[in-house]
Amino acid sequence: TFRLYDFDVTHFVLTGKKNALAVEVFSPGPDDLAITFIDWAPGMPDDNMGIWQPVILYSSGQVALKNTFVHTRLNTHTLDEAELAIETEIVNTQDHTIETEIECAIEDVTFNKHITVNPLSTNKLILTHHEFPQLKIRNPRLWWPYQLGKPELYELRMILKTKDNVSDSANVTFGIREIKTVNNEHGARLFLINGKELLIRGTAWSPDLMLRQSKRQDEIDIDFLINLNMN
Structure with missing residues (x-):
């Protein structure tokens, strides 16, 4: 219903001066899956057109981190081991190749990797336990829905460096869990959270x-x- 956009304003921002950003927005059409598509609520005259969440000005060095996500896979039989995979994108905004070093930390688990990023390109990077055994977590604290336990969370801290200078960083909060759906003997869908059955009530x-x-x-x-x- 609500879309996200990002714009590169590097060449428009004036350092040390007051800047103003003007954004042109358009009303959703009758066939758009917007908040206005429902047939049981009155529509607003402007179809709820406009910016309704904070606008963030983001800066980085020559290379930047983008769209960082942590995938988790859990041994649902024993609940004593989880495999993590970190997915991120490294964006090179320059017209030359850049050598970078990415440092990752999840509590006391740390590791780093050297990466070469081509000019004006985006590298998709996936870090797994096959390359970094530290990403296989023993006896993890699990995320549970409130009926089954506590929603335990971890934090991933990433630092991207070029020649010992920090170019960008990112913090990502995530939970370790495994969600599956199966059909029971009656043909109804059954949800499993960390191997435990959960009746969804919505x-x-x-x-x-x-x-x-x-x-x-x-x-x-x-x-x-x-x-x-x-x-």
């Missing part, structure tokens, strides 16, 4: 019509759903 949850949502309102809504035994 309901429709629509955002505020004027998009006046806040973190506090989200907390209130989620607490309300928990009290209703939704998950």
Whole structure:
């Protein structure tokens, strides 16, 4: 429903001066899968057109990290071992090849890798336990839905360096879990969280019509759903 965009404004920003960013937006059309497609709520005159989340100005050195994600795979029979895979993109904004060093840390697990990035290109990088045995975690703290346990979380810290200078960094919070779906003997879909069966109980949850949502309102809504035994 809500799309994300990023724009390279490197050549437009004036250092040390006040800058203004103007963005042209367009109303969603009748066939767009926007918030206006529902047939049981009144539509806004502008079809909720515009920017409704914070605008972030992001800066980096000659190479940057983008779209970092941690994949997790769990031994659901014993729950005592998890395999992690880190996926990220390294963007070279320069017209020459750059030698980089990426440093990764997940609590006391650390490792690094040397990477050559071609001019004006994006390298997709996947780090697995086959290359770095440290990414095989013993006795991991698992993420559970609230009915089954605590939603334990880890943090990945990444630093991208060029000639000992930090060019970019990223922090990613993630949980170690394994989610699967299977069909039971009645042909109904069964959900498994870390190997444990979970009955999904859901309901429709629509955002505020004027998009006046806040973190506090989200907390209130989620607490309300928990009290209703939704998950």
